[in-house]
Amino acid sequence: MYEIAIISDIHGNLEALKAVLADIKERNISKIYCLGDIIAKGTHQQECVNLIRENCDLILKGNCDEYFTSDIDLSTKSKQEVDRIKWNKSKLTEDSAKYLRNLPYCYEFYMSGRLVRLFHATPEKINDFVGNIDTIDRLYKLFLPSKNTISNELADVVIYGHIHTPFIQRIYNRTIINTGSVGNSIDVFRNDEKDGNVENTTVANYLVISGFLNSTNINQQISYELVSVPYDIDKELEANTDNIELESYEEEIRNGKYRNMQKIYKSFEIRGIDKDRI
Ligand SMILES: [Mn+2]
Structure with a gap:
């Protein structure tokens, strides 16, 4: 048996990243x-890039890695967005x-006979949003598969990040896993009357997948574990005075509110999902 930890969406949160790497x-x-x-988002972006490069065997590109490292035409942006772009760019x-600009989009491997495919958001787009509550289609x-995937096969297991909410779902005898976010955990579908303890939301999340790596034999065990790790949110915020x-940032990491x-509500409308029923 072989274990791989899969982490995503660190977003410059150094305290959360350190807690996850220690775990x-x-x-x-x-x-x-x-x-x-x-x-x-968080101030320690360079430190997080260094730690990720030191510790990770594979790094894929996310939408923020792409956006803030590209040449953006500032004349088309609002003053607030220009400030945001400049601040984030100054951190790297x-x-x-x-390095971030040139990261790959997708990675695939076999584990216990399943084709496992990894990407940031969807096979088609680096910034599309497919939630834990979404249409089956x-x-x-x-x-x-897409032009971005390694093979042209249908995946048995897909693992992605981007939405910052961890979940595992089985449909059509295939498995969808979201790792959740290390540094910016949120419940996208918050409902103050139905939701559990917010501290359950704002912890650092990641995934452990266990099985027989590079084996195409389906008759072998495989498991997926969602891991939640508490970290020092006060210390993280104290370091973010700039x-x-x-x-x-505080509303997200302390209260889990995006x-x-x-x-998000706009994207619900497009999909015909009634936000009041969540
Ligand atoms: Mn993202």
Whole structure:
């Protein structure tokens, strides 16, 4: 049996990343894969890139890794967005920006006979949003190959990040897993009347997958474990006094409330999902 830790969406949160790496080490897991979005939001973006490069065996690109390391036409952006772009860009060395820009989109491997496919958001788009509550059609499309995938096969297991909410779901005898986020855990579908303890939401999350690596024999055991690790949120916020979006950063990491719910609600409307029923 072989274990791989899969982490995603660190978003410059150094305290959360340190807690997760310590937990992985304590479990004696030697292989770590990262599904992207190392940067943006928290202040310690360069430190997180360094730690990820030192510790991970594979790093994929996330939408923030792409956006904040590309040449953006600032004349088309609002003043607030220009400030945000400038602050985030100032947090990285040119070497790190170049490194992130050139990261791969997708990775695939066999484990216990299953084709496991990894990407940041969806096979088609680096910033599309497929939630734990979504249409069955959109969830199924996660298994399909695209121009970005390594092979042209239908995946048996897909593992992704981006939505910051961990879940495991089986549909059509295939498995969808979201690792959750290391540094920016949120419940996208918050409902104050139905939700459990917020501290259950704001911990650092990652995944451990166990099985027979590179084996195409389906008659072997495989398991998926969602891991939640508490970390020092106060210490993280104390180090973020220079953060130009400190208020929304605090709302996210302390209360698990995403800063841009209007965007999510809009995407619900398009899919015909009634937000009031969640
Ligand atoms: Mn993302």
